Amino acid sequence: LQPKLLAGRKVLITAGPTFEAIDPVRGITNLSSGKMGFAVARAAREAGAEVTLVCGPVSQPTPRGVTRIDVTGALDMHREVMARAAAQDVFVGVAAVADYRPQAAAEHKIKKDDGAPPAIMLVENPDILAEVAALPKPPLCVGFAAESRNLADYARKKRAKKKIPLIAGNLIEHGFGGEDNTLVLFDDAGQTPLPPGPKSELARALVAHIARLLRGD
Ligand code: C5P
Numbered sequence: 001l002q003p004k005l006l007a008g009r010k011v012l013i014t015a016g017p018t019f020e021a022i023d024p025v026r027g028i029t030n031l032s033s034g035k036m037g038f039a040v041a042r043a044a045r046e047a048g049a050e051v052t053l054v055c056g057p058v059s060q061p062t063p064r065g066v067t068r069i070d071v072t073g074a075l076d077m078h079r080e081v082m083a084r085a086a087a088q089d090v091f092v093g094v095a096a097v098a099d100y101r102p103q104a105a106a107e108h109k110i111k112k113d114d115g116a117p118p119a120i121m122l123v124e125n126p127d128i129l130a131e132v133a134a135l136p137k138p139p140l141c142v143g144f145a146a147e148s149r150n151l152a153d154y155a156r157k158k159r160a161k162k163k164i165p166l167i168a169g170n171l172i173e174h175g176f177g178g179e180d181n182t183l184v185l186f187d188d189a190g191q192t193p194l195p196p197g198p199k200s201e202l203a204r205a206l207v208a209h210i211a212r213l214l215r216g217d
């Protein structure tokens with residue numbers, strides 16, 4: 001019997017969108033479904049890893065055997081990830097983290113009045129993936145780059161900027177939330193397109209690629 005690809009490895013994954021509160025009932029978010037991140041969690045678990053999944057608001061069932069931590073905003077996600085990152089072998093950032101959040105959420109529901117529309121002051125969120133990659137002994141860090149054009153160019157630049165060994169690029173052709181995806185992997189060795197298919201298959205191929213990088217071949 002062959003040992004599983006990620007047996008004995010600890011893998012931390014982020015998934016889904018983040019929700020940045022404007023007031024108690026409103027916020028800024030995006031249309032990430034969490035499907036890709038959950039598929040990666042399932043594939044890593046099937047490959048024998050001890051998997052922790054930190055996810056924003058999604059309606060996905062928790063994969064069997066995976067430890068799930070639900071969060072709301074990017075700051076919550078950042079806190080939960082940084083508390084665990086140093087103890088991991090692999091970190092995969094699949095979440096569509098909001099780039100900005102309202103500077104402060106209003107304590108009470110903002111009321112419509114006859115004056116000028118309210119302005120929302122935004123501040124930048126921490127780049128969770130880049131921060132994990134900058135740890136003294138970082139886990140193997142994997143990023144995702146969802147782009148609507150210039151995929152290879154943007155993905156390579158993102159990999160360099162965040163200083164991560166592997167980034168999975170996908171073209172958003174039909175919006176978020178579909179069952180299928182197209183992924184191209186970018187690492188030191190170059191570019192590896194994965195056969196287009198269901199997210200479950202792509203997640204397994206990504207996990208196999210991660211296992212090869214961990215082994216160093
Ligand atoms: O810079 P950009 O958001 O396009 O990069 C996407 C990658 O970085 C994804 O892997 C995403 O999970 C991660 N990311 C993050 N924290 C942020 C923004 C992005 O971990 N604040």
